[in-house]
Amino acid sequence: MASKVPLFSVEAANRGIDLTGAFSRVANSHWFILGGEVAGFERAFANYVGVGACVSLANGTDALELSLRALDVTRDDSVALVANAGFYGSTAVHAIGANPLYVDIDADSLTMSPSALREALLRHKPKAIIVTHLYGQLAAIEDIAEIASRAGVPLIEDCAQAHGAMRGQRMAGSFGTFGCFSFYPTKNLGALGDGGAVTCSDEALAKKVKVLRQYGWNTKYSVETAGGRNSRMDEVQAAILHEKLPHLDGWNAERKAVARRYGAAFADLPVRTAASVDDDYVAHLYVIRTREREALRAFIGERGVASEVHYPIPDHYQRAYATASAAHDVHLPVTEQSTTEILTLPCFPGMTEEQVNHVIAAVHAFFDRAPRQ
Numbered sequence: 001m002a003s004k005v006p007l008f009s010v011e012a013a014n015r016g017i018d019l020t021g022a023f024s025r026v027a028n029s030h031w032f033i034l035g036g037e038v039a040g041f042e043r044a045f046a047n048y049v050g051v052g053a054c055v056s057l058a059n060g061t062d063a064l065e066l067s068l069r070a071l072d073v074t075r076d077d078s079v080a081l082v083a084n085a086g087f088y089g090s091t092a093v094h095a096i097g098a099n100p101l102y103v104d105i106d107a108d109s110l111t112m113s114p115s116a117l118r119e120a121l122l123r124h125k126p127k128a129i130i131v132t133h134l135y136g137q138l139a140a141i142e143d144i145a146e147i148a149s150r151a152g153v154p155l156i157e158d159c160a161q162a163h164g165a166m167r168g169q170r171m172a173g174s175f176g177t178f179g180c181f182s183f184y185p186t187k188n189l190g191a192l193g194d195g196g197a198v199t200c201s202d203e204a205l206a207k208k209v210k211v212l213r214q215y216g217w218n219t220k221y222s223v224e225t226a227g228g229r230n231s232r233m234d235e236v237q238a239a240i241l242h243e244k245l246p247h248l249d250g251w252n253a254e255r256k257a258v259a260r261r262y263g264a265a266f267a268d269l270p271v272r273t274a275a276s277v278d279d280d281y282v283a284h285l286y287v288i289r290t291r292e293r294e295a296l297r298a299f300i301g302e303r304g305v306a307s308e309v310h311y312p313i314p315d316h317y318q319r320a321y322a323t324a325s326a327a328h329d330v331h332l333p334v335t336e337q338s339t340t341e342i343l344t345l346p347c348f349p350g351m352t353e354e355q356v357n358h359v360i361a362a363v364h365a366f367f368d369r370a371p372r373q
């Protein structure tokens with residue numbers, strides 16, 4: 001009988017990790033907030049990404065918001081970003097009362113189109129740009145960084161799906177003024193709860209995020225920076241993440257091996273496969289595109305293969321904000337088209353050979369071809 005293949009398995013991902021050791025270390029230290037575990041993880045993660053500093057936070061959305069605040073983005077400023085990345089960047093922009101300036105995506109990579117950005121910057125001067133390395137695929141970050149720097153606009157990388165993705169020895173989170181990470185349990189590096197961080201090589205800006213994550217205190221009880229809040233990472237989560245960090249590259253290699261199997265197996269099918277299986281893609285999500293998305297989804301679902309759409313509603317169509325300001329007359333043809341075609345297949349560390357084969361067979365059965373091994 002058909003085995004069930006989930007979209008992700010936290011159990012498989014955490015197998016073999018000494019979680020209880022990290023827990024008891026913190027419990028026995030009797031220190032739970034902003035202690036040695038947090039400092040240790042921040043140092044290790046900054047080293048891993050290859051930047052001067054890492055500031056840990058409560059979650060990835062706060063990383064985006066506090067980056068924007070550190071760059072002095074305020075109410076009514078505009079921020080350039082894509083509309084196909086799950087509304088996380090938009091959540092941060094709206095939390096500040098700023099306005100999203102949506103930029104279309106590249107049809108191959110589904111990440112921000114450099115030419116669309118260039119065009120937008122001819123007509124607008126946003127206060128910041130957020131580029132998302134969607135599905136674990138590094139965007140055209142070198143081009144985008146150059147366009148941003150020519151326009152004098154700071155660049156924020158949303159790396160929440162791209163821990164460890166690299167091109168030319170540089171890692172996601174080291175190209176922009178800020179790199180923003182989430183450690184939500186299903187991310188490539190996941191905590192046992194919420195967690196986030198920014199990476200940053202500008203000492204003053206990193207310091208500002210540290211101040212903003214703790215009420216805007218420049219020193220204890222002295223609020224000298226506006227826009228602060230409580231957004232600290234727990235010692236327990238930092239200890240877990242520090243324990244897991246040495247395994248990240250291995251897990252990414254496992255994800256990529258699954259992606260390579262899919263890429264080869266689906267090459268002759270009428271579907272678009274992931275644009276890259278190189279170092280610049282860490283296979284956070286394996287997304288195919290087909291006009292028959294709904295039928296394929298139902299068909300493989302009946303055969304026990306989980307799937308999902310990341311993401312079904314482009315940001316400018318989200319009901320809560322769709323009538324706000326400029327959202328009305330936004331035209332993003334590539335974004336809108338891709339939304340109807342994308343389908344995420346199971347791809348996670350610890351996924352068995354049998355599970356991968358089962359997914360491949362189910363997709364092939366839909367297109368009525370014999371599975372190839």
Ligand SMILES: *Cc1c(COP(=O)(O)O)cnc(C)c1O
Binds near residue numbers: 061183194
């Ligand atoms: C998960 C995610 C976030 C948000 O992270 P949280 O920790 O859930 O706040 C931001 N951006 C992208 C692209 C994500 O996938």
